[in-house]
Amino acid sequence: MNQNPHDHTPAPDCQASAGYYELMEIAVRELLVEKQLIGPGEIRRQIEVLDSRTPALGAKVVARAWTDSAFRARLLANGRKACEEMGISFYDDTQLIVLENTDRVHNLIVCTLCSCYPRPVLGLPPDWYKLKPYRARAVREPRRLLAEFGTVIPDDVEVRVSDSTAMVRYLVLPERPSGTDGMSEEELAALVTRDAMIGVVKASVPEKTMEDK
Amino acid sequence: MTTENPIVTHLPTEMGGLDAGPLQRTEHELQPWEKRCHALADVLDFRKIINTEEKRRGIEALGSEMVARLSYYERWIVGFANILFAKGILTPTELAERMDDVAARNTCIDDKA
Numbered sequence: 001m002n003q004n005p006h007d008h009t010p011a012p013d014c015q016a017s018a019g020y021y022e023l024m025e026i027a028v029r030e031l032l033v034e035k036q037l038i039g040p041g042e043i044r045r046q047i048e049v050l051d052s053r054t055p056a057l058g059a060k061v062v063a064r065a066w067t068d069s070a071f072r073a074r075l076l077a078n079g080r081k082a083c084e085e086m087g088i089s090f091y092d093d094t095q096l097i098v099l100e101n102t103d104r105v106h107n108l109i110v111c112t113l114c115s116c117y118p119r120p121v122l123g124l125p126p127d128w129y130k131l132k133p134y135r136a137r138a139v140r141e142p143r144r145l146l147a148e149f150g151t152v153i154p155d156d157v158e159v160r161v162s163d164s165t166a167m168v169r170y171l172v173l174p175e176r177p178s179g180t181d182g183m184s185e186e187e188l189a190a191l192v193t194r195d196a197m198i199g200v201v202k203a204s205v206p207e208k209t210m211e212d213k
Numbered sequence: 214m215t216t217e218n219p220i221v222t223h224l225p226t227e228m229g230g231l232d233a234g235p236l237q238r239t240e241h242e243l244q245p246w247e248k249r250c251h252a253l254a255d256v257l258d259f260r261k262i263i264n265t266e267e268k269r270r271g272i273e274a275l276g277s278e279m280v281a282r283l284s285y286y287e288r289w290i291v292g293f294a295n296i297l298f299a300k301g302i303l304t305p306t307e308l309a310e311r312m313d314d315v316a317a318r319n320t321c322i323d324d325k326a
Contacts, residue, residue: 112229
């Protein structure tokens with residue numbers, strides 16, 4: 001058994017190295033299944049749901065909002081409904097508020113208390129989102145924190161930080177980069193990274209500017 | 214001016230606005246048990262056994278030392294166990310016995326001897 005709770009070296013598949021906490025996870029799950037409080041295949045099915053959620057979903061939503069102003073209005077009015085309209089199901093009870101970046105306002109999302117995140121549209125959060133420096137500093141010195149991501153927000157642009165809760169999650173709608181006129185939704189979606197939808201960077205600029213045809 | 218002691222004014226998870234060092238821009242692929250632990254959290258929520266708020270309070274209740282020393286999903290599974298004990302769904306003894314069983318029935322684990 002792993003005696004060192006700080007040994008986080010990746011475990012091979014063989015449970016020879018199953019540590020104390022993995023044994024606890026297995027034991028809790030088995031006992032709950034035996035007591036018929038959860039179904040035998042329920043964890044596996046939820047893993048499939050989790051695996052199906054990646055930032056590519058959020059990127060599709062952003063690209064649609066960039067190209068369809070009526071959709072953008074619906075997305076800003078009710079993020080969850082607009083995502084569901086695109087076939088993205090919410091597997092939990094959370095609401096989604098979409099925050100639009102403009103040339104006057106830059107939005108950033110955080111969860112100071114834990115790790116709440118718009119998982120139905122972005123998947124699971126990166127480690128840094130869950131660690132103290134990001135959580136502690138996002139609400140206190142967001143401009144300095146953003147600079148550590150290489151994102152410098154001009155002084156005349158307001159920075160708004162939204163702190164997530166168990167029930168309300170946020171997604172940043174980045175500004176559409178210039179030089180993207182005429183690009184398809186699919187091409188636009190490729191410019192939208194996970195970090196842009198958290199608000200720590202801007203959407204990518206296309207590698208070569210589209211030339212007029 | 215008096216200086217607040219964060220131990221007094223903040224729960225271990227309540228860190229918004231505290232001093233903190235430079236961004237640690239780390240990422241890792243979840244280990245299989247970590248992903249199962251995440252799925253377990255979701256299922257416990259769907260089944261109305263432990264909701265997200267209870268989960269957060271359960272982690273806060275671990276206290277600052279455990280919060281600091283355990284990894285993210287280690288905190289989750291220990292928090293779940295404590296909440297399940299408090300709700301009378303599991304007992305510490307049955308969990309301990311089952312953990313021993315899981316360890317014992319895995320032939321790989323015998324290799325350590």
